[in-house]
Amino acid sequence: MGIIKDAYSLYIRDMLIFKKNWKTSVARSIIFPLTLILLLGNLGTTVNHAPIAVVNLAQNPEAMELISDLNSVSALQIYAMTNQQQAMQMLANGYVISVVVIPQGFSRYGQIYIYTDVSSPIASQEADAAIEQVAAGFGARTSIYNRGVAINTNYVYGAGSNYKSFLIAGIVIMVAAFGSMWSGGFTLITDRQLGNLKAFMATPVHKLSILLGKITYGISQSMINGMLALAIGLLYGGTIASGYAGLVPIIWFAFLSALGFSGVATALGTRINKIEVYSLIGMAITLPLWILSGAFLPTSTLPRFMQPFSTYNPMTYAVDAVRDVMLKGVLPLSTLIYYSALLIGFAAVTIAISLILFKNVNPV
Template sequence: MRINEWKREDDDLSIGRDTLSLLRREMIIYVAHIKTNVIRALIFPFILIIIFSNLGSNSAVGITTAVVNYANNPASASFLSSLQSQNTLQITSVTDLSQAMSMLKSGSADLVVVILPTFPRTDGSNPSVQIYHSNSNLAGTAGGISIIEQAAAKYGADPSSATGDPQAASHVAQLVGSNLAYGFQISYKTFLIGGLIAMVAAFGAIFGGGATLISDRQLGNLKAFLITPVSKNAIILSKILYGTIVSVIGGMLALGLGIAMGGTMAMGIAGLPYILVLVTLISIGFSSFTVVLASRVKNIEAYQIFAQVIVMPLWFLSGAFFPVSSMPAWMQPISVVDPMTYATTGIRYVMLSGYYPLQAFGTDILALLLFFALGFGLSFILFKMRID
């Protein structure tokens, strides 16, 4: 039943006061069910971290590798064929380095192997095999590099033992690519945790904002509120704020869990305010949308289906599990308009790279502010007050 929406001449004070009264109620209920709420926020990331955090540590498959052979001698040919016999590597021979590098940059190659004319001789600190990699095949790159290194070692040309100095390996396997957020020496665990924080925030919004609106409607609370002179906007606002608080608490809990489970924070404690801002913005946006959705569907089942159909793809496309660059080309533009991408990317700057370039920060915040403004604005326009 669509209810009559009276025009109410509100002073801003009463909206604020009503919102706080309603929010206070929500928080009392939240605290009363604190165990459920904490477990709900943590159980999903907990399982995902356990299952996926070691992903790619020992199984690298189909790493596209461009090989530039400048040696063209029997040893290099034999080395090349030994690489080709590796199932994990998918070898493409190219004629010059610039072509290989452009493949690397465009993502059509994950690794570039350069066999120098001096191969297989290793001359002092100059190895005769060079490896370049990008960040596009996150799970496989490290495994691929070690396979190539082992194969080269058989010809006495192991790039990592070039000088007998184990540190040399990092000089040899060079990262090529502009996006340092997914650096070479990253742990996938931390990478994953960054994505999970955004996910917990989004799912927190589903349970916090919209779902409670539906339960209030079903249990008759909403009608009880509407009988009082409370304004409709205070009800919407309190639900959005509650969803946001639940989401932010959830996101922070997920961060704590991630750190406790071995995730790292490159920026240290100084990164916390960044994460808080990113998570808050994404949470307000999602809470707003779930409140509108809840106001327009009748029962909780339909709401959950709708909410998940919307949030799940946004979550996966945001690069929460894997870098956006590893997604098929046609999917990548979707992630550009996916607000969660910006939260995930931002969190990764803080957790993985330790350096959040101003430009990247500006882009992420701007995108999230846009999402927030859109969701928040639409929630007041599209909200339908119904009591059954």
């Protein structure tokens, strides 16, 4: 218990320092997500009246309702069709960028098929996003927990949904994960440089407490950063498909990412004496992981040889889970458990390494 209490005292110390400089700290932590969301979040947002062919094979009231919903979206220009071949021809000729097929026997729990012209990526992606939103809303009218209308999209590019939400999910996780790189591990080095580490180790405080204090501080910073990024994203037009309840899994996965990376950060901090070297190594670790996690683009768009790296990248799962919540509005329990277990395993390994390295850390 003493170890926890000491860790808490050291955590309070770091938080007091944070509180004193909260303006700069907050400014620093929002500038990154803000820039990314402003710059990249605007991709493809100007699509208006994207031409879409809707093939109504069902010819029932539900199908008519869905078409009228689609019609009410200004981003889309709907061409109602009854012949799929004809519609596909229009797609091939470039008259429409997507074909939506409502199959026979369509119901509120049914499926639709989307065929998308990949050669106009941004427009088609936005169009798909609009279609999916309508489809999701269509299902949601009956029950909130309903998966809505299942969508079978045939596209290569884009997440097939609101790119902003897609991007925000990636950024929130990344900011949360890498926030600990620039707080917990970073202050471990500055504390060593300033002699604080030596001063702490001259007190009866257990070394473990010092490390725990840094890890919890790193996590707090990460969570603050992650939540700020989420707030910016939502203010800027991102949406959480599952509503406010979705915040719980988002925070959970942000937390797990922060946990794992504070292990990485403190492990680096135990052995690196120079901030410059730490920054360099930190960048070299975080940037590839970020890209490989599919934060910007779906991992399916990565070159084939890179895809295994994305499979073994713990961030991929956190991003994926948050994206499920924000875009699909649903995260199956089995996925939640599986992804959580992966991330907890990652955190356990990094923190264990950090503990081992910290055991004989050099205070000076």
